[in-house]
Amino acid sequence: MKKIILVTLAIFPLATVFAQQAPPAASSSPAPTVSNAMPATAADVDALRQQVQSLTDTVKALQQQVKDQQAALEKANLAGESGLPQNPEPSPIAGAESAAPSGSAPPQFPTEDTSVVSSTTAPAVSGTPALGGFPTTDTSVVTSGPETISSTGAGASLTQPITIGGGKNYMNISLDGLFALAYSSARDLDNIEVGDHDPQQRGFNARNIELAFDGAVDPYFEGFANIVFKLDNDNETEVEVEEAFMQTTSLPFNLQLKAGQFFAAFGRLNPTHPHTWDFADTPLVNGLFLGPDGLRGVGAQGSWTLPLPWYSQLIFASQNGRGSTGFSFRNPGDDGMFFDRITTDREARGLQDFVWIPRFENSFNLSDTQTVLAGVSGAFGSNETGADSRTQIYGADLLYKWKSSHAEGGFPFVKWQTEFMYRRFQAGHGADDSFPVAETFHDWGLYSQVLWGFKKGWVAGIRGDYVHMQDSEFTDDLDRQSRWRISANLTWYPTEFSKIRLQYNQDFLERNFFLSAREVESVFLQWEFILGSHGAHKF
Amino acid sequence: MKNYFRSQVVAGIADPGNRHHRCRLQLLAAALALLPLVASAKLNVVATLPDFGALAREIGGDKINLVVLAKPTEDPHFVDARPSFVVSLRNADVLIDGGAELELGWLPPLLQNARNPKIEIGKPGRAQASQGIRLMNVPTNVTRAAGDVHALGNPHFTVDPIIAKAIAQHIAQSFSALDPANAAFYDANYKKFEAAINAKLQEWGATMLPVKGQHVVAYHDSWPYFAHRFGLNIDIFLEPKPGIPPSPSHLTEVIAQMRAQHIKAIIVEPFHDRRIAEKVASATGAKVVEFSQFPGGLPGTDSYVKLIDALVSRLAAALK
Secondary structure, three states: OHHHHHHHHHHHHHHHHHHHHHHHHHHHOOHHHHOOOOOOOHHHHHHHHHHHHHHHHHHHHHHHHHHHHHHHHHHHOOHHHHOOOOOOOOOHHHHHHHHOOOOOOOOOOOEEEEEEEOHHHHHHHOOOOOOOOOEEEEEEOEOOOHHHHHHOOHHHHHHOOEEEOOEEEOOEEEEEEEEEEEEEOOOOHHHHOOOOOOOOOOEEEEEEEEEEEEEEOOOOEEEEEEEEEEEOOOOOEEEEEEEEEEEEOOOOOOEEEEEEEEEOOOOOOOOOOHHHOOOOOOOHHHHHHHOOOOOEEEEEEEEEEOOOOOEEEEEEEEEOOEOHHHOOOEOOOHHHEEOOEEOOOOOOOOHHHOEEEEEEEEEEEOOOOEEEEEEEEEEEEEOOOOOOOEEEEEEEEEEEEEEEEEEEOOEEEEEEEEEEEEEEEEEOOOHHHOOOOOEEEEEEEEEEEEEEEEEOOEEEEEEEEEEEOOOOOOOOOHHHOOEEEEEEEEEEEEEOOEEEEEEEEEEEEOOOOOOOOEEEEEEEEEEEEEEEOOOOOOO | OHHHHHHHHHHHHHOOOOOOHHHHHHHHHHHHHHHHHHHOOOEEEEEOOHHHHHHHHHHHHHHEEEEEOOOOOOOOOOOOOOHHHHHHHHOOOEEEEOOOOOOOOOHHHHHHHHOOHHHOOOOOOEEEOOOOEOOOOOOOOOOHHHOOOOOOOOOOOOOOHHHHHHHHHHHHHHHHHHOHHHHHHHHHHHHHHHHHHHHHHHHHHHHHHHHOOOEEEEOOOOOHHHHHHHOOEEEEEOOOOOOOOOOHHHHHHHHHHHHHHOOOEEEEOOOOOHHHHHHHHHHHOOEEEEOOOOOOOOOOOOOHHHHHHHHHHHHHHHHO
16 A cells, blocks of 8 residues: 555656656657648757657656665565555655665664554653664554543443444344254154254254344443244244343442343253253253243342352342243143143232242362363242142252363363252142142252364264153153153354254153153254354353 | 461361361451452452463563463463453453454453453553554454454454554553552563563564565464564465365465465464464475464463564574
8 A cells, every 4th residue: 555655656756747848749749740841950859859868867767766666665565465554654664764874773673663553652662762773663553542541431331332343333233043953753842852942843943043132231231132033833933032131230349230031040051042052952851840941030130259269159039930931930831730730820929929049159270271160059939739839949060161271263172061950849739729639749850961072163962861750640741751861962163153063862751650651762953043243152 | 368268268167166166267257358458469460361461461570460361372262251260350450451352252251240340441450452553454344254354453463562562551551550659660661671672673673684575374364463563474374264274175275375486484373283284384395383472372482572582583494
């Protein structure tokens, strides 16, 4: 760019010279054609010759000048090719070199460059004028003084835009599409897969098309929303406000409050969105205890990171726990039935009818490359199967991750994640004592998975699932069948914005009082794309 | 301090039958209460990347507690947001980050969790290195079809010593604003660093002069600032697009280009697949040169000057 400017500058006087010389040349050239009428004298010809000669000399001199300048530029070999942003002032390096002959010092390497560093930093630098050589400043790379940032006080964030793709915006927006092609030996895949965003039928599935928004609300709050569209097995679109909440950013004492519709911070997997999962489907224990859509609801949450030398956080939330997203709690169930009881579906009578969700998590670094995160969670509330029937779920989770100290793109890594849950469910007499028996179910389950990112973009995974449902001679609900599952998968992430995954599941459903044993094989081909500015994911 | 705290914990719980138990618990409570006070004796500085960390060390010396989040040998685009980083950020008086979206994949959730108003953008406790730097290769059109493109421009700028000086000055200003008692110390350290770089630039410039104008192949487009400073052309990459792994067809093209232009060196960083570079090198007779953007990424480069020393001498030797 600079070269072009300089060459233009060099050519400009040349053109001017031609323009000035042109009129006499033009008037002389017609001369031969009119020679009969006005024969030129020998003196005229000589004068013309001299004129032409001097013009030629001028042109030669100018050509030489242009050549010299080009050579000087080549020597300096600056921004021309390197694609520096356009910069009107002449290259400081070229300047240093052209200045050098007049000075006594030989041409040296510049130590300033105003094309990269602003002039405001220069005064501090000017204390060392001795260097006539390599520039030590460069305004082409440093544009403005660092002190300019301090002028934007906290109040400026009121109008501070969020950057998307180099532009300025007030929020990040993204669209995530998650699809699966499924085959299963079972004709009722929707009964085998326990998650609402899992493949639900043989053939193509579009269970999670998600719009995500996030950004700073003002200096005090951040806002998040996840709106999910899913296509049911008849291709009808269902809309789900999966999450929509605000949270504080500037409370003292490491406190944070959150309010709105959000996923409960129960265990590792529940608070995350399906597209971040390492498998194509929900672990059995999550789907059967916390619910097909996970435990989430309208509520409020406070969290506190303890002032300890390691990461330690206490989280406490309360949600309505009503409906299918409060699955084991105030859930009226499909067609008003849950675990065979006619449900009560009533308004909250008091605090005991809300779901209370505490969590305590701690993390340690075993080494520079190994991290452990362990947590315990609980969810306590009432359920709709009787007048005073209650549910308690306890969880423990462990994450171990190793990542190479020479990781490229986050690979290679090994990640081991396990969650264990125990549920105590008091199944009552149903609405108006319509069910003859009250039972207390002690159910438990766990999953454990290992992911190995063996090569940039490639992850192999294996997962084991088990759920023990207490057998009952009174309740024949399909969800009350003890079962286990083995899954293996291979995922290719072309970039962090797309993935293709092949997964194989083998399910074993155990015989109980009402249901016979079953064995099911399933294969899923899952694919995903992300458009836009999707928020970075937590550890 | 950490050990002191641990010993208190152990003392408090190891012998519950002890009649001094309650007294020890009080001690523990006192220790907990004192934690922030003890911590505030020195500036707590967190640098996202090791290059900013090295500059902070030049300026802060023993007057700061420094934590560097990313390792010098790992890919700075993908660093795990480890929970321990939340603790470091929560306790930070100063956060030095690039400000050019290099840490976009991992810093935002950490900051969200850290809940530390002192290091918000706009506060003196937040030094963004790219502030005042004119970034190169700002895309006019941002599309992910072009690979991992940084919308604000190429964020690998610290390897230009002139830019490093500006960042160091920026850091010195930030430290001085938060710790005025030691402002003279920080300023003197900056002056020292600046003088060292100015002197070293003569040396580096002289070493690179004979190889000026040469073309060099790099694995990833991390080197436009280095190339600009020393008059090199580092514009052919083993990655077909930033962040996209090398494909056989692209490598064939690179090999043809390298042969045509007689390119003598391929630079790779510690986290790149060296075998791919070796293959291309053996097909073209070029040398593989190990490079790093970060002090500590190459053996014997624990300071910024030592890093550039190593880069300059390695490349000059390979291009001879």
